[in-house]
Amino acid sequence: MSRHRINGSITPIPARPLPVLPQDPEPGAPNISDLTVAINEAGLTILVDRAIDHPIKSSGSGNWGAFSAGYQVNLQVSGGTIELPELQNIYIVRLDNVVITGLVEFSLDIDLSRVLPQICIPPRRSCIHTSWGNVCTPQVCISWPKVSVPVPIPIPPIGINADFGIAVYQQGNVWQVDLRVYPFSLYIDLTPSVDLILDTTKNIVHDVLSQIPLIGDLVDGLVDVVLDTLRGVLDTILAAIKAFMENLILAIDLFSPTIPYHLTSVPVLQKIIAAGSAPGDREVDLKITGLSAITRDHELIVAGVFAS
Amino acid sequence: MDFLHSQQLTRLDGYYHRFMTAGTFRWGIGSLGAYTITVTPPRNPPTPEGASIDLQYDEASGLYVTTQTSININQEDYVLWHVETHAPGAPPFSIIGTDFNSRELADEDAFSHFFMLPGVYKYSVSGGGSQQGSIRVIQPMQADLPRTAQAHLVEISDRTSPNPETLAIIAGDTVHWDIICGTDLVIKSV
Numbered sequence: 001m002s003r004h005r006i007n008g009s010i011t012p013i014p015a016r017p018l019p020v021l022p023q024d025p026e027p028g029a030p031n032i033s034d035l036t037v038a039i040n041e042a043g044l045t046i047l048v049d050r051a052i053d054h055p056i057k058s059s060g061s062g063n064w065g066a067f068s069a070g071y072q073v074n075l076q077v078s079g080g081t082i083e084l085p086e087l088q089n090i091y092i093v094r095l096d097n098v099v100i101t102g103l104v105e106f107s108l109d110i111d112l113s114r115v116l117p118q119i120c121i122p123p124r125r126s127c128i129h130t131s132w133g134n135v136c137t138p139q140v141c142i143s144w145p146k147v148s149v150p151v152p153i154p155i156p157p158i159g160i161n162a163d164f165g166i167a168v169y170q171q172g173n174v175w176q177v178d179l180r181v182y183p184f185s186l187y188i189d190l191t192p193s194v195d196l197i198l199d200t201t202k203n204i205v206h207d208v209l210s211q212i213p214l215i216g217d218l219v220d221g222l223v224d225v226v227l228d229t230l231r232g233v234l235d236t237i238l239a240a241i242k243a244f245m246e247n248l249i250l251a252i253d254l255f256s257p258t259i260p261y262h263l264t265s266v267p268v269l270q271k272i273i274a275a276g277s278a279p280g281d282r283e284v285d286l287k288i289t290g291l292s293a294i295t296r297d298h299e300l301i302v303a304g305v306f307a308s
Numbered sequence: 309m310d311f312l313h314s315q316q317l318t319r320l321d322g323y324y325h326r327f328m329t330a331g332t333f334r335w336g337i338g339s340l341g342a343y344t345i346t347v348t349p350p351r352n353p354p355t356p357e358g359a360s361i362d363l364q365y366d367e368a369s370g371l372y373v374t375t376q377t378s379i380n381i382n383q384e385d386y387v388l389w390h391v392e393t394h395a396p397g398a399p400p401f402s403i404i405g406t407d408f409n410s411r412e413l414a415d416e417d418a419f420s421h422f423f424m425l426p427g428v429y430k431y432s433v434s435g436g437g438s439q440q441g442s443i444r445v446i447q448p449m450q451a452d453l454p455r456t457a458q459a460h461l462v463e464i465s466d467r468t469s470p471n472p473e474t475l476a477i478i479a480g481d482t483v484h485w486d487i488i489c490g491t492d493l494v495i496k497s498v
Binding site (some may be wrong): 122124133134136137138143 | 422
């Protein structure tokens with residue numbers, strides 16, 4: 001199975017034929033097929049687990065005025081159980097209890113000179129009487145530094161349940177059987193990290209400003225200015241990280257609405273070997289003219305019909 | 309402790325020169341350049357004033373620059389050079405003119421330093437002799453804040469000790485060393 005992920009983005013794949021959804025046999029009609037393959041829920045669970053059970057690591061960044069943020073997302077996807085529910089006239093493969101956990105190594109850079117007002121000492125130039133007359137000394141204005149605030153953000157477990165349709169279609173000399181995910185919602189809540197980010201920022205900015213001489217009585221007020229400004233953009237920053245994580249998760253082939261998960265393929269031409277070795281016994285090629293896939297009795301059943 | 313050295317000017321320092329004769333004077337930053345100060349006869353009646361030349365450090369080129377490449381003043385006016393902006397890593401600088409030089413303080417020159425950090429700053433005045441003085445900088449009392457920063461005057465001569473020889477100031481104040489008499493003087497920490 002090929003990967004189509006580059007730097008956390010999804011590369012579209014070429015369009016494929018629309019899936020041919022399997023049809024139930026006509027009521028009362030004989031259910032006849034020449035070729036049948038079945039796989040049960042446990043077997044499908046193993047296949048799907050192999051597709052999703054691996055670490056995801058990617059990084060991104062962005063700028064929001066005086067703030068710039070870098071974030072490295074480390075996720076681990078695990079679990080997942082396949083169920084094949086018995087539904088009326090529709091065949092669904094259901095994946096339950098996938099759990100995503102991880103950590104975002106978040107780093108917030110703040111250009112304090114774009115947040116804090118200019119402060120010059122003395123606010124007005126001080127003057128002195130000399131033999132030259134009155135001489136005024138220069139002011140010294142504070143050069144606000146840039147501050148980097150690293151905040152590791154743990155990601156609480158994210159549960160994913162998804163339903164898949166079964167797509168069967170002929171592609172050249174093979175029949176393909178794919179799973180195609182139905183759109184599902186992904187709930188990622190980063191709001192619990194807001195207080196952590198604000199508290200860490202407050203402590204680091206306070207420490208940095210406290211090292212600047214002569215502004216000791218101003219530090220608390222200046223820290224409040226930084227936090228107020230940060231509050232104004234923090235939701236936007238977290239929304240960007242959330243969207244980045246969603247894209248990462250949806251870039252897993254199994255969950256991608258644009259990348260079908262290829263379950264199996266069946267060659268159109270089936271070679272039937274002679275049962276005996278008598279003269280006249282020979283290999284026979286049979287062509288599969290139709291293939292269907294349904295779920296029944298907790299099994300995924302793929303049935304083919306040979307040309308008559 | 310602050311860095312105190314009249315030959316190595318930083319953003320905390322000021323270099324002053326009073327122009328007592330009319331004419332056009334060239335000056336530059338670090339070496340004699342093409343910037344000019346044109347001095348015309350004194351006002352009537354004489355009312356000396358000060359002009360300020362602001363320097364900026366350009367990080368891209370690694371050079372100090374100014375937009376005040378040519379200014380006009382009157383006789384007995386003084387010019388103050390200082391760095392208006394601060395960039396981390398900006399090197400010390402000096403002002404070199406046709407008959408004035410911040411590296412060799414003389415009559416009609418002055419040097420100032422803004423003291424940000426408390427401590428005792430002992431300094432020497434080298435050149436004609438080797439006098440010493442000290443500045444004691446104390447932290448302002450919280451109860452006194454906000455306070456208006458002060459400027460303090462120390463007169464320097466190559467023949468006598470600084471006047472006053474010791475001075476107590478509060479962090480945030482500026483000391484102004486006025487060269488009363490002497491040539492090739494350097495004020496620096498010891």
